[in-house]
Amino acid sequence: MGWEMVKLGDVAEVVTKKVPGENLDPATPYFGLEHLKTGGGILGNSRADAFSLKGGKPVFESGDILFGRLRPNLRKAAIASAPGTCSGDITILRMINGDDTHYLLHFLLSGFAFAQINRHINGINLPRINNRDLLEIKVPLPPLEEQQRIATILETVEEAIRAEEQSISKLETLIKNLAPETNRTVPIGEYVERIVSGKSIKEHSTSGGPRVLKISSTTSGYFKPEESKPLDPSYEPPEHHRVQEGDLLVSRANTTELVGASAIVDQPYENLLLPDKLWRLVTKDSVDPFFLWACLQHPLTRNAISKASSGSGGSMKNISQTNFLSVEIPDVDAALQTTVGNQVRTAFHQRALRSSKLTLLRELYTSLSSRAFSREL
Numbered sequence: 001m002g003w004e005m006v007k008l009g010d011v012a013e014v015v016t017k018k019v020p021g022e023n024l025d026p027a028t029p030y031f032g033l034e035h036l037k038t039g040g041g042i043l044g045n046s047r048a049d050a051f052s053l054k055g056g057k058p059v060f061e062s063g064d065i066l067f068g069r070l071r072p073n074l075r076k077a078a079i080a081s082a083p084g085t086c087s088g089d090i091t092i093l094r095m096i097n098g099d100d101t102h103y104l105l106h107f108l109l110s111g112f113a114f115a116q117i118n119r120h121i122n123g124i125n126l127p128r129i130n131n132r133d134l135l136e137i138k139v140p141l142p143p144l145e146e147q148q149r150i151a152t153i154l155e156t157v158e159e160a161i162r163a164e165e166q167s168i169s170k171l172e173t174l175i176k177n178l179a180p181e182t183n184r185t186v187p188i189g190e191y192v193e194r195i196v197s198g199k200s201i202k203e204h205s206t207s208g209g210p211r212v213l214k215i216s217s218t219t220s221g222y223f224k225p226e227e228s229k230p231l232d233p234s235y236e237p238p239e240h241h242r243v244q245e246g247d248l249l250v251s252r253a254n255t256t257e258l259v260g261a262s263a264i265v266d267q268p269y270e271n272l273l274l275p276d277k278l279w280r281l282v283t284k285d286s287v288d289p290f291f292l293w294a295c296l297q298h299p300l301t302r303n304a305i306s307k308a309s310s311g312s313g314g315s316m317k318n319i320s321q322t323n324f325l326s327v328e329i330p331d332v333d334a335a336l337q338t339t340v341g342n343q344v345r346t347a348f349h350q351r352a353l354r355s356s357k358l359t360l361l362r363e364l365y366t367s368l369s370s371r372a373f374s375r376e377l
């Protein structure tokens with residue numbers, strides 16, 4: 001028996017059982033869309049902190065596939081390692097004919113599946129695919145032994161991806177913890193010579209010329225040059241408007257949690273420009289910029305910056321230069337700054353290497369997935 005094209009509904013069913021919230025143990029693990037990861041994986045961590053007694057909860061069993069059916073979560077899915085409950089925006093799929101669960105998981109995460117799913121998206125405010133249409137998408141189904149072979153290959157790469165993600169997460173945590181804790185503090189302004197602001201420029205439809213950064217280029221704490229938009233190719237920026245390697249950038253406007261997010265530009269970039277909502281911090285000659293960046297990454301500093309920002313409700317927050325420079329951070333002498341800065345710099349470059357490897361692994365996974373579901377693997 002060779003490959004067949006079957007409907008998803010031929011290999012899996014949608015589980016719709018709900019239990020009233022008041023009948024559930026508050027310790028029951030709960031998963032929302034935010035707990036599903038792009039690229040799949042196994043749901044193994046309890047999320048009791050997200051549990052709510054309001055309303056009914058869809059109930060899943062160990063081995064079920066949890067699939068995010070609400071855009072932008074359509075490429076998020078996982079296999080449950082234990083029973084639990086989940087958001088109504090997650091479709092629970094349970095195998096019905098003994099086919100390989102991991103094979104189906106990887107198929108649902110593939111471009112082959114996404115192209116079909118995307119054609120069935122409905123809704124303006126909350127675009128999603130309904131379960132009926134989801135069960136109609138076509139699945140290339142080989143014999144079980146071939147399903148298992150493909151799943152093993154893709155799972156091996158996925159495990160390597162998860163290992164790199166964990167390593168990167170540990171390095172990011174290390175960097176935050178390298179900021180020294182002292183009884184003495186000084187305003188950020190004691191370390192900063194001046195702040196350089198960028199310029200607000202209208203986006204252009206033509207690509208290939210200069211690009212101006214978005215505030216999202218710093219929100220993760222690490223520089224993302226792809227978070228930028230094209231400008232008029234004829235625009236000739238002044239030199240201070242250009243982003244350069246080693247720049248310490250800070251977002252002066254964002255949500256409460258993200259205002260003041262900072263990043264260091266990791267390499268040279270041509271024609272990448274500073275917007276008006278991002279600052280370049282020019283540190284004093286005696287200050288190690290990696291030391292200052294670590295201080296800005298620390299949760300206590302992030303919280304202080306948020307409190308010093310202005311803006312009502314859940315709207316965009318903004319912090320003035322005066323308020324930003326007044327935020328207190330550790331008072332550290334030049335020698336310790338250098339020591340901490342060097343430790344941060346080492347971890348920063350290790351993270352960059354890990355990130356490059358992670359990118360290659362993700363590209364490998366995408367390539368293998370494409371070949372697998374085109375019957376070429």
